[in-house]
Amino acid sequence: MPEPTISPPGAPGMPALSELFISFIIVSVSGFGGALPWARRMIVEQKRWMTTEEFNEAFALAQFLPGPNVVNFSVVFGSRFGGAAGAAVALAGLMGPPLVIVTVLAVLYAQFGELEILGRILSGITAAAAGLLIAVVGKMALPLFTRRWNWAPAIAILAFAGVAIMRWPLPWVFAVLAPVAVAIAWLKPAAATARQ
Amino acid sequence: MNDNPLIALFGYFALLSLFAVGGANAAIPEMHRIAVEVMHWMNDRQFADSFAIAQLSPGPNVIIVTLIGYHVAGLAGAAVATVAMCGPTCLLSFFAARTWDRFKDAPWRIAIQAGLVPVSLGLIAASAFVLARAADKNIYAGVVTAVTVAVASFTRVNPLWLFAAGGMLGLSGWL
Numbered sequence: 613m614p615e616p617t618i619s620p621p622g623a624p625g626m627p628a629l630s631e632l633f634i635s636f637i638i639v640s641v642s643g644f645g646g647a648l649p650w651a652r653r654m655i656v657e658q659k660r661w662m663t664t665e666e667f668n669e670a671f672a673l674a675q676f677l678p679g680p681n682v683v684n685f686s687v688v689f690g691s692r693f694g695g696a697a698g699a700a701v702a703l704a705g706l707m708g709p710p711l712v713i714v715t716v717l718a719v720l721y722a723q724f725g726e727l728e729i730l731g732r733i734l735s736g737i738t739a740a741a742a743g744l745l746i747a748v749v750g751k752m753a754l755p756l757f758t759r760r761w762n763w764a765p766a767i768a769i770l771a772f773a774g775v776a777i778m779r780w781p782l783p784w785v786f787a788v789l790a791p792v793a794v795a796i797a798w799l800k801p802a803a804a805t806a807r808q
Numbered sequence: 809m810n811d812n813p814l815i816a817l818f819g820y821f822a823l824l825s826l827f828a829v830g831g832a833n834a835a836i837p838e839m840h841r842i843a844v845e846v847m848h849w850m851n852d853r854q855f856a857d858s859f860a861i862a863q864l865s866p867g868p869n870v871i872i873v874t875l876i877g878y879h880v881a882g883l884a885g886a887a888v889a890t891v892a893m894c895g896p897t898c899l900l901s902f903f904a905a906r907t908w909d910r911f912k913d914a915p916w917r918i919a920i921q922a923g924l925v926p927v928s929l930g931l932i933a934a935s936a937f938v939l940a941r942a943a944d945k946n947i948y949a950g951v952v953t954a955v956t957v958a959v960a961s962f963t964r965v966n967p968l969w970l971f972a973a974g975g976m977l978g979l980s981g982w983l
C-alpha cells in the first residue's frame with residue numbers, strides 16, 4: 613500500500629534529523645512545568661513546521677493515546693516528518709537531557725537530603741509556567757473560537773469544567789465526552805471540519 | 809514475591825502506561841498505589857520526594873518513573889522503568905500516527921479528529937488551571953502568572969526570561 617504522506621528524512625520542507633533532534637532537546641530542557649508550550653513554540657511559531665490547526669490535531673491524537681502526552685507527541689510528530697528514524701530522534705531529544713538531569717538531582721538529593729533552595733526557585737518558575745500554559749491554551753483555542761460558532765467550543769468548555777471545576781477523574785471525563793464529540797462531528801461534518 | 813525487581817518494574821509500568829489516559833499526571837495516584845502500597849518499593853515520604861525531584865527537572869513529568877526505578881534497582885532499574893513506561897505507548901503512537909496519516913481523507917478519521925481536538929483543548933485548559941491554582945499561593949505569584957500570560961500572548965519575548973524572573977523572585981522569598 614502506498615504511503616504518500618510519509619516523506620523521507622531530508623526531503624524539501626522537512627527538517628533534517630539533526631535539526632529535529634536539537635529542537636526536541638531545546639524543548640525538553642526549557643520545559644519546566646510541562647513541555648507542551650515549548651513544543652508548540654518551536655514547531656508552530658519558530659520553525660513553522662505545522663500550522664496551529666495541524667498542531668492541535670497532532671497533539672489531540674497524542675493525548676487520546678494512552679501514556680505520557682508529550683512523549684507520544686514527539687513520536688507522532690517525528691514519525692510524520694522522518695518515519696521511524698524521525699520518531700526515534702525526536703523521542704531521544706525529548707527524553708535524553710531530562711534523564712541525565714533528574715539522575716544528577718537524585719544524587720544531589722541523596723547527598724544533601726534537602727533541595728530547599730531549588731524548591732524556592734522552582735516555585736517562582738512554576739508560577740511563570742502556569743502563565744505560559746494559559747497563554748498556549750489561548751493560542752490553541754483561537755481557531756476553534758474565531759470560526760463561525762459551532763459545537764466545538766461547548767465541548768472544550770465542558771471538558772475544562774468537568775476536570776478543573778467539578779474535579780471529576782480525567783479518564784472518565786474523556787471516556788464520556790470523546791464519543792459524544794466524535795458523534796457530533798460525524799453527524800455534522802460541515803461544521804466540524806478543522807480546515808476550511 | 810517477585811524474585812527479580814526488574815521484571816516487576818517492567819510489568820507494572822508497562823501495564824500502567826497502557827491505561828494512563830490523560831498523561832503522566834493522571835497516572836500519579838496509581839503509581840503511588842503500586843510503589844508504596846502494593847510493592848512497598850518506597851514509603852510515602854520517598855514517593856513525595858521523588859515527585860518533587862521530577863518536578864524540579866525540566867522535561868516530561870513522566871520522569872518520576874525513572875526515579876522510582878532508580879530507587880528500586882539502581883541505574884538498571886531507572887532504565888527498565890523508563891523504557892517500560894514509554895516503550896509500549898511510543899510503539900502504539902508510531903503505528904497510530906502512520907494509520908492516521910494513511911486515512912487522512914477518510915470520513916471516520918476526520919470525525920474522530922474533529923471530535924478529539926476540542927476535548928483535548930479543554931483538558932489542557934484544565935491542567936493549566938490546576939497548575940496555576942497550585943502555583944499561585946500568594947498575590948506576587950499570581951502577578952508573575954498574569955504577566956507571563958500577557959507577555960507570552962502578545963510578544964515574541966522568549967519565556968525563559970520570565971522563568972528566570974520567576975525563579976529569582978522565588979529564591980528571594982517573595983513567592
